[in-house]
Amino acid sequence: MSYILRRLLSIALTLVLISMITFGVTNILPGDVAMMVLGTQSNPTALAGLRQTLGLNDPLALQYWRWVVGMLTGHFGNSLMFKVPIGPLLLQKMTASALIVVMSMALALACAIPLGVWSAVHRNRWQDSTAASAALLGISLPDFFWGIVMILIFARTLGWLPSSGFTDPSVNFIAALQHALLPACALGLGLMAHLTRITRSTMTGILNQEFIRVARAKGLDERTVIWRYALANAIGPVMTVAGLQVGYLFGSIIVIESLFNYTGMGWVTYQALLNRDIPLIETSVFVIATVVMLVNFLVDLLYLAVDPRLRQSR
């Protein structure tokens, strides 16, 4: 229990640091939010007036404090380009992105684990080198390139799936899945290749251990040895790496959502960056980093629940 308490404290500290870094990065250049609102050709008196009202003349520390207090009390401010409150906007975008992130993770794990196991079982034979080469190619191509190839094949040529757009799952679930499938595949492909490599190397290590030899000597059939004995021990490290890759996925959604015009968190962050919508940039970057941090925390807890050895040592 004290472990979880300690972790919660450390999460609070990390949140403070995340907010400081986000604020620091978005304020590298002196705030031009006023110019963003009024346009570059606006009259200097109006600009000065707006800077005053928005508090842009205050010291950075004070501006930071106002931003943090605002977030703590649920006031995220308004987006300058969308002219709507940021809180509800990001909540809706986050749900949209969660759909493709979860789908891509599920697709990646569903393919990577059997492939990695298969590769490890046939170590140094043609099955292994084929899978290894495919995985190496998978991590070597940019995900947006896979996205383009998929659009070309499945949307333009075959016409099976829409090439762009987003549908709210609560409005039309089937259409939502159709719109999410291609982006999720493009996101998941690189991840799948990476996880295949991890599964293979973890499984290879485990298959060389004593207890596997004992299990085989006992006369257990090979299927049980591999799936019940070896994989049960390999799944922990694989899940940990998969959890860490959620951060990678949240970086990739910016490119993939823009490519597929899928209006989720990545798309909205990209629009904010292009239009220098500072309040929206600050909050969306903060939200993404927070989500990534929390997912990693959850993976840690899950690991703790699954592996009894770790519970005793803490």
Add this chain to the structure above:
Amino acid sequence: MRRFLTPKSLIGLGIVVIMVTIAVAAPFVIPASFATRMQLAMRLQPPSAAHWFGTDQLGRDLFYRVMLGARTSLTIAGAAVGISVTFGLPLGIISGYFGGWTDIVLMRLVDTLLSFPALLLALTISAMLGPSVPNTIISIGVAFTPFLARIIRGEALRVAQMPYVEAAQATGTSGFAMIIRHVLPNVLPLVIVQGTISLAFAILAEAGLSFLGLGTQPPQSSWGLMIQTSRDFLDVAPWTALVPGAAVALTVLALNMFGDVLRDVLDPRAQR
């Protein structure tokens, strides 16, 4: 050394050497007017004897564009990894070797930075500074630093507990001399391995940034930028996407192959 000379590493290294040669030689081989010459009558031509890789939407020769793109992509990736090693190496060594509060504070900072997806961090910094080649280098370099610092710290920590380090400490070697003489040389193999793998990631990151318009700017040639502009002509001229895509894939693949072998040979954690 023999373990290092595998077909995988030689092919990887060979492709990398070819790519670097192309990047260095490109401006000398290609007449400046050639690479930027627009011939609207020749737009979107498929690959032919005159234009090996075809032409783009402005009638520019894609073979030359992709060669010039190698120069941009490799320069940015190399310089960005240079920046992240310059900052990540001292950070990691100091944190791992000295331990205690220094370690706790530095690693807390690094862990927090790792919560930001690298691409998001790079995009944000690039957008804030204004997209250009130097700013792309800075943003990718900064975004990759925490990752390198974390890995080097682990290795420095391991080296600091070695008997020979303890022996040197017992003879009264000072902290700074210890780092230079004993810790640094033992951490370097890992830096070389991670640097190679980071190069591959940096090329992908540059392609991503340029693809989103927040990296290399036109009329400069970059692989990501070429893929970006090809999107509007995919139906009629798929080669405009496939050529730069293949260039990225080949280079990153080669770096990964080379890096895989380097890791098997140099990385102490990979040895079984």
